[in-house]
Amino acid sequence: MLKIDNLTVKYGQLTAVRDVSFEVEKGEIACIVGPNGAGKSTTLLSISGVLNPSEGDIILNRGKISGLSPEQVANYGVTQVPEGRHIFTSLTVEENLIVGAALRSDKKAISEDIAKVVDLFPILGERSQQQAGKLSGGEQQMLAIGRAIMTNPSIMTIDEPSLGLAPLIIDKVYEALIKLRKESGLTLLIVEQSAERALKAADKIYVLRNGEIKLRGLSSNLKGDDISKAYFGFDER
Numbered sequence: 001m002l003k004i005d006n007l008t009v010k011y012g013q014l015t016a017v018r019d020v021s022f023e024v025e026k027g028e029i030a031c032i033v034g035p036n037g038a039g040k041s042t043t044l045l046s047i048s049g050v051l052n053p054s055e056g057d058i059i060l061n062r063g064k065i066s067g068l069s070p071e072q073v074a075n076y077g078v079t080q081v082p083e084g085r086h087i088f089t090s091l092t093v094e095e096n097l098i099v100g101a102a103l104r105s106d107k108k109a110i111s112e113d114i115a116k117v118v119d120l121f122p123i124l125g126e127r128s129q130q131q132a133g134k135l136s137g138g139e140q141q142m143l144a145i146g147r148a149i150m151t152n153p154s155i156m157t158i159d160e161p162s163l164g165l166a167p168l169i170i171d172k173v174y175e176a177l178i179k180l181r182k183e184s185g186l187t188l189l190i191v192e193q194s195a196e197r198a199l200k201a202a203d204k205i206y207v208l209r210n211g212e213i214k215l216r217g218l219s220s221n222l223k224g225d226d227i228s229k230a231y232f233g234f235d236e237r
């Protein structure tokens with residue numbers, strides 16, 4: 001469904017992502033794991049059209065999306081939950097969800113999707129009229145994911161959903177993502193610093209470090225030791 005082909009992304013002289021290739025199949029949960037500065041966010045920002053790769057292609061369902069604007073990429077059904085959530089803090093929970101559906105006109109499906117979000121995250125239903133800025137960090141993360149669902153995506157990218165959250169809340173967020181994939185068949189590409197979380201949730205894992213993929217495989221086949229070596233670069237010291 002999504003194919004990243006020899007992607008290289010630079011910030012001026014600095015090469016943040018070098019010759020990275022990977023694929024995400026329809027209905028799959030794929031995780032990019034790696035330490036700080038590995039190039040994970042850069043990869044996601046390139047997929048969503050915010051950054052322009054200097055080399056390589058990003059292909060969605062056989063069509064090239066690299067080089068398109070973020071709006072065009074979004075129109076192809078690629079939605080992102082950015083690091084730090086970026087919800088509209090002065091709007092209510094419900095208004096944030098409605099903003100997510102701003103480009104849609106299918107009213108019935110929009111209300112069904114609101115019901116789907118509330119089923120996934122019941123707290124958002126309870127707090128629907130509350131100002132989003134007053135939600136806890138975990139609730140804001142849920143709202144950011146809910147708003148992304150409201151765009152009716154075919155693939156969702158999520159940048160560090162566990163950032164700054166307590167373990168119990170992270171469990172809830174991941175349970176919801178797994179349920180979402182199971183019930184809606186949504187394809188997910190998640191960036192995560194915690195390899196342990198990634199192993200639990202993902203079908204497939206890519207370990208990124210220093211802008212390069214150091215290890216790849218099905219989570220069921222990967223050993224924790226090999227992931228640690230690739231993640232921390234033990235073999236190269």
Ligand code: ATP
Pocket residue numbers: 011014016034035036037038039040041042043193
């Ligand atoms: P983290 O887990 O800390 O968010 P990351 O794996 O997402 O890290 P990136 O944010 O993609 O890593 O950064 C990759 C490299 O690019 C780092 O060396 C970072 O300092 C650099 N970088 C990121 N954004 C910019 C920018 N806007 N300008 C210049 N360099 C940048």
